[in-house]
Amino acid sequence: MPRILTQNLIPGMVVAEDVYTYNNQLVLLKDTELTDKSITKLEFYSILSVRIREDTASGSSEEKIPQEEMSYSQRIKASQEFKEFKADFEGAVDDFKGQVNGLLTVSKGSKVNTEGLLKDTNDLLRKTPSGLQIFDMLHNMRMYDDPTFAHCMNVALICHVFGRWLNMPDRDVDTLTLAGLLHDVGKLKIPEQILGKPAKLTDNEYQIIKTHTVEGYNILKDFDMDEHIKNAALMHHERSDGSGYPLGLTSERIDDFAKIVSIADVYDAMTSARVYRGPLCPFKVISIFESEGLQKYDSKYILTFLEYIVNSYVNNRVLLSNGLEGDIVLINKLDLSHPMVHCGSHYIDLSHEHGLYVEAIL
Ligand SMILES: [Fe+2]
Ligand SMILES: [Fe+2]
Incomplete structure (x- = not known):
């Protein structure tokens, strides 16, 4: 099994053995498929290298995944x-x-x-x-x-x-x-x-x-x-x-x-x-701003900022929290984190759907 430097790890590689910190704290389990998140975690714990399963070590996921199947990020x-x-x-x-x-x-x-x-x-x-x-x-x-x-x-x-x-x-x-x-x-x-x-x-x-x-x-x-x-x-x-x-x-x-x-x-x-x-996801960020309290910021600045950010994602494909995919068609000015989404044959106005939200930009 090749040992690969953490800085050269790529999402999609699979860890060949459990990974521990120097003081024996478990960081990742054997057979974990690496993601950006787990690589960042390895960096955070200053783990210099890990053993990677041979069959996943050579190519990067960026090369293997066709463009249309890649996530937005x-x-x-x-x-x-x-x-x-x-x-x-x-x-x-x-x-x-x-x-x-x-x-x-x-x-x-x-x-x-x-x-x-x-x-x-x-x-x-x-x-x-x-x-x-x-x-x-x-x-x-x-x-x-x-x-x-x-x-x-x-x-x-x-x-x-x-x-x-x-x-x-x-x-x-x-x-x-x-x-x-x-x-x-x-x-x-x-x-x-x-x-x-x-x-x-x-x-x-x-x-x-x-x-x-x-x-x-x-x-x-x-x-x-x-x-x-x-x-x-x-x-x-x-x-x-x-x-x-x-x-x-x-x-x-x-x-x-x-x-x-x-x-x-x-x-x-x-x-x-x-x-x-x-x-x-930017919609998550906006809902955090909303829950933190918009009154903490000057409305003439915060509303412009959030509106521009949200508007730049109109027409983007998104994943909803119920697993459905759709396209953002309209932003609700009064509820920026809950836009109108076009899913297949119907439109979902997230501002009227309690508990449903944009999970990720695809
Ligand atoms: Fe500061
Ligand atoms: Fe700062």
């Missing part, structure tokens, strides 16, 4: 655009990391090279012109070893697309993108053991994490840059109903750029917690 990952995006993205994150560390050493009061900071995000966006495509790419990226920097890059890309959806002028879109890029810069001041802790945080640790907002503001405050960027670092965890931190501000006192960044931030956190699951 498999098709994206198999595309040339995605492979290029992934390579460019990783380069951009490394570059960004260097530039941010430079910020910490440069003397205060100096002008920040914002063009340099924006260059990588703009290059990524130029190659991937449609908003939906960017989202699809981001949803399908695996956990990167540097979660903070990759997350900042994701939030910057989402902010850029979001700013366009809001019809903001170019200058503001750039400011918003920078605000997204730098929103979590304060995390550089948080000890690594707390930031990267895989288990639940203690109350005290959570209090320390929360200080990244004020820390971020302090890092940026003396630089010659747009005030919105500094405010976004300080206020992106504030919520319109006053339930956020660090100050518990209510809507009228929260910087608009911080409000937009907060939506992009939460969206990225929900769609990219890939340690324990694959990409979330």
Whole structure:
């Protein structure tokens, strides 16, 4: 049985023996067919390689599965655009990391090279012109070893697309993108053991994490840059109903750029917690936003954001929670996570069907 490095595993391969962590915790059972989720799990437990059943080891599932039988996410990952995006993205994150560390050493009061900071995000966006495509790419990226920097890059890309959806002028879109890029810069001041802790945080640790907002503001405050960027670092965890931190501000006192960044931030956190699951179906994300409470966000931003995301999936084939397949034909403006779906000979309005929902995009 060949032993294959975890980084080279491909969904569809079958595990030839039980897989344990170094402290003997069972991770996968023998004969498990690998999925993105299980590969991510192996990465999470730092398992370097596993034995794979011979007959499944050679070809990748991407090669074996005909295009029309691949899932939505498999098709994206198999595309040339995605492979290029992934390579460019990783380069951009490394570059960004260097530039941010430079910020910490440069003397205060100096002008920040914002063009340099924006260059990588703009290059990524130029190659991937449609908003939906960017989202699809981001949803399908695996956990990167540097979660903070990759997350900042994701939030910057989402902010850029979001700013366009809001019809903001170019200058503001750039400011918003920078605000997204730098929103979590304060995390550089948080000890690594707390930031990267895989288990639940203690109350005290959570209090320390929360200080990244004020820390971020302090890092940026003396630089010659747009005030919105500094405010976004300080206020992106504030919520319109006053339930956020660090100050518990209510809507009228929260910087608009911080409000937009907060939506992009939460969206990225929900769609990219890939340690324990694959990409979330966008309809699921919307229902999480709905249950978390839309009043936490400014309605003029959150509704635009969710509507654009949902609308970009009109005409897509979906799987419903009862096993039926159909095409999304119409979005319900008042119930975004429950669209109208055309299944064979009939139409199902999910907003009238209690308990029925979109399980996956096919
Ligand atoms: Fe944050
Ligand atoms: Fe964040």
